[in-house]
Amino acid sequence: MMRVIYVLWLRQLKKYGRSKSRVVGAVGQPLLFLLALGYGLGSVFARAGKGDYIQFLVPGVIVQTILFASIFWGVNILFDRMLGFLKELLVAPVPRLTILLGSVLGGATTGFLQGALVLLVSLAIGFRPYSLPLTLVAFAIMAMLAIGMTSLGAGLGSIIDNMPGFQAVNNFIIFPLYFLSSSLYPLDSAPPALKIIAMFNPLSYAVDALRGTLINQSHYGLATDFAALGITMVALIAFGTVCFRRIQT
Amino acid sequence: MNSPTIAVDHVTKSFGDVTAVDDISFEVYPGEIFAFLGPNGAGKSTTIKMLTTLLRPTSGTLRLAGKDVVREQAAARKAFGVVFQDPSLDDELTAYENMELHAVLYGLPRAMLNERIDMLLKLVELDARRGSYVKTFSGGMKRRLEIARGLLHEPQILFLDEPTLGLDTQTRNVLWAYVRELSRDRKMTIFFTTHYLEEAEDIADRIGIVDRGKIVAMGTVDELRQQTGTDSLEGAYLALTGKAIRDEEVSAGDNMRAHMRARRR
Ligand SMILES: Nc1ncnc2c1ncn2[C@@H]1O[C@H](COP(=O)(O)OP(=O)(O)OP(=O)(O)O)[C@@H](O)[C@H]1O
Ligand SMILES: [Mg+2]
Numbered sequence: 001m002m003r004v005i006y007v008l009w010l011r012q013l014k015k016y017g018r019s020k021s022r023v024v025g026a027v028g029q030p031l032l033f034l035l036a037l038g039y040g041l042g043s044v045f046a047r048a049g050k051g052d053y054i055q056f057l058v059p060g061v062i063v064q065t066i067l068f069a070s071i072f073w074g075v076n077i078l079f080d081r082m083l084g085f086l087k088e089l090l091v092a093p094v095p096r097l098t099i100l101l102g103s104v105l106g107g108a109t110t111g112f113l114q115g116a117l118v119l120l121v122s123l124a125i126g127f128r129p130y131s132l133p134l135t136l137v138a139f140a141i142m143a144m145l146a147i148g149m150t151s152l153g154a155g156l157g158s159i160i161d162n163m164p165g166f167q168a169v170n171n172f173i174i175f176p177l178y179f180l181s182s183s184l185y186p187l188d189s190a191p192p193a194l195k196i197i198a199m200f201n202p203l204s205y206a207v208d209a210l211r212g213t214l215i216n217q218s219h220y221g222l223a224t225d226f227a228a229l230g231i232t233m234v235a236l237i238a239f240g241t242v243c244f245r246r247i248q249t
Numbered sequence: 250m251n252s253p254t255i256a257v258d259h260v261t262k263s264f265g266d267v268t269a270v271d272d273i274s275f276e277v278y279p280g281e282i283f284a285f286l287g288p289n290g291a292g293k294s295t296t297i298k299m300l301t302t303l304l305r306p307t308s309g310t311l312r313l314a315g316k317d318v319v320r321e322q323a324a325a326r327k328a329f330g331v332v333f334q335d336p337s338l339d340d341e342l343t344a345y346e347n348m349e350l351h352a353v354l355y356g357l358p359r360a361m362l363n364e365r366i367d368m369l370l371k372l373v374e375l376d377a378r379r380g381s382y383v384k385t386f387s388g389g390m391k392r393r394l395e396i397a398r399g400l401l402h403e404p405q406i407l408f409l410d411e412p413t414l415g416l417d418t419q420t421r422n423v424l425w426a427y428v429r430e431l432s433r434d435r436k437m438t439i440f441f442t443t444h445y446l447e448e449a450e451d452i453a454d455r456i457g458i459v460d461r462g463k464i465v466a467m468g469t470v471d472e473l474r475q476q477t478g479t480d481s482l483e484g485a486y487l488a489l490t491g492k493a494i495r496d497e498e499v500s501a502g503d504n505m506r507a508h509m510r511a512r513r514r
Contacts, residue, residue: 007353015341084337088398091301092354093326249303 004094005102012076012106026072026114030065031121034058037184038125050186056217058122059138059210060183063203065118066145070111071174074153075166077103077244081157087249100244104150111146130216138213141229145206148233151240158243183207187219202232252315254279254328254406254438255300260309262295269295271462272309277455280436282429284443284453288490292462293442294334297410300440301331314405330404332395334411334442340384344375344394347383348401355402369397372427373420388415396424400431407431409441413448425452450482460490 016022038054045053080086089099116139119127129135160166180194181203187195198204209225212218218225253276262270270292277283285293298304300311302318302325311318316325338347348366357365370376373393383391392415399407407428413421429452431437443449449456450470457467466473466489470482477488 003353003356007350011339011342011346011350014346015339018341080339083340084333084335085339087303087333087335087337088339088351089354091303091326091329091331092351093323093356094354095323249298 008102009106016110026069027117030061034061055215058127059214060207062115062118063207066111066115069114070146070149071153073107074157077154077157107150108146115142129214134213141209148236151237155240155243158247205229251279254314256312258310260306263307268462273464280432282432282439282454284441284449284456286449287459291459297408329406330399331408332399332412338383343380345379351398351401373397406438446482458489465489
């Protein structure tokens with residue numbers, strides 16, 4: 001069973017490593033965000049007395065990276081269904097949950113690595129994390145986020161039947177969710193309506209948790225962040241599992 | 250006789266108001282080579298998909314090595330290997346990686362893994378391309394790899410859904426020779442589907458002729474001829490299904506016959 005999980009995990013990593021465009025695209029976009037917003041709005045942010053915008057932005061951009069990379073990873077499940085490879089997996093004498101687990105761990109690993117890569121590049125352009133031990137906690141948060149979002153992606157890849165459908169979910173659900181979280185602006189000074197929306201948006205807690213650990217600035221407090229993140233993760237894993245189990249061929 | 254390795258009992262499969270498989274029953278025994286012969290849409294692939302746990306029957310029971318494919322799915326899955334009609338390779342992996350993944354899924358011991366993969370890749374003449382991505386393969390090469398993969402774990406029962414579609418004559422011959430050997434030496438049960446009368450006639454011990462979801466006749470070639478009072482499998486097929494195999498298939502069959510004739514000379 002461990003061997004099966006391992007090869008399925010490895011399969012995802014190989015496939016990921018072999019498509020250079022996937023790697024560049026997934027990391028390039030958030031970095032562009034960071035540079036454009038960070039340098040473009042940095043002075044405004046500073047004038048408003050909020051400090052260094054790059055510092056503030058990096059956790060949000062890491063969440064963005066993991067979020068989109070992990071969810072979009074779900075197209076792998078869609079392709080496996082469409083191109084027929086899934087049949088090979090489904091008739092094997094291996095429980096479906098094992099197949100999902102190995103694949104999701106593989107997808108989550110790639111999502112996590114992309115987030116870590118963005119963090120690394122941020123360091124190069126001047127980002128300074130608050131402390132080393134807390135940075136390690138930040139890695140744990142990134143891993144949780146990657147696993148949750150990859151499960152969501154797997155679920156979507158199990159129920160959506162084509163690429164446009166996937167793109168639509170990205171554009172109409174994931175993007176708004178991202179913009180309406182605390183990723184790009186501080187919640188302390190946000191209008192009440194936005195605060196309320198952000199409060200019901202699980203992504204806010206992921207961003208807040210990363211901010212708490214990376215730059216020692218937390219709106220909700222780490223305990224709340226972890227609780228919200230944990231619940232979201234469980235819900236997303238459940239969603240992915242239910243959808244994947246229902247795949248018909 | 251021994252107990253059957255494949256036992257299908259009054260199985261029906263409907264998709265909405267299409268009845269793809271209509272109350273069929275048959276049994277196949279250890280070491281036997283059994284063929285489903287029938288026109289497009291007869292329900293051959295649907296039967297294989299039910300037997301390989303990909304589809305649930307609407308009614309009836311299917312057993313593999315005594316295990317119910319619906320209620321004892323995990324046990325049933327251990328009993329078979331399958332080559333589907335449609336592709337099921339990972340294009341972004343190499344030929345070897347596809348084989349290796351399969352070996353691990355089926356729990357092949359690491360010690361024999363390389364040796365068996367080598368042997369099978371040689372058999373289907375892909376050993377020189379073992380490190381190439383499958384997406385760079387021709388249609389026939391992909392087909393050969395699928396077949397090699399299906400044989401990798403030496404299942405007790407092997408399902409082949411139109412395995413030779415798109416393969417050249419020489420590869421067909423090599424493949425069938427190997428499959429015969431497996432059925433004879435390892436008592437592997439073989440269930441294949443085909444549109445080619447010759448293939449059914451030459452390879453199968455027993456043939457089920459299927460049409461519109463029903464098995465219209467079953468038996469050895471001789472039995473089928475006797476049942477229909479005809480003097481060839483082709484005659485029997487025509488008498489039973491009321492139609493010659495469709496145009497493109499006839500020409501494919503003719504092609505093959507021409508090849509075989511050329512080879513015999
Ligand atoms: N998933 C599905 N949904 C709806 N109808 C289906 C589905 N799969 C098969 N059918 C229908 O069931 C019937 C039998 O199809 P099947 O694929 O079993 O035929 P076949 O004998 O394998 O034909 P071929 O020689 O073309 O491969 C056809 O009428 C087909 O349209
Ligand atoms: Mg078919």
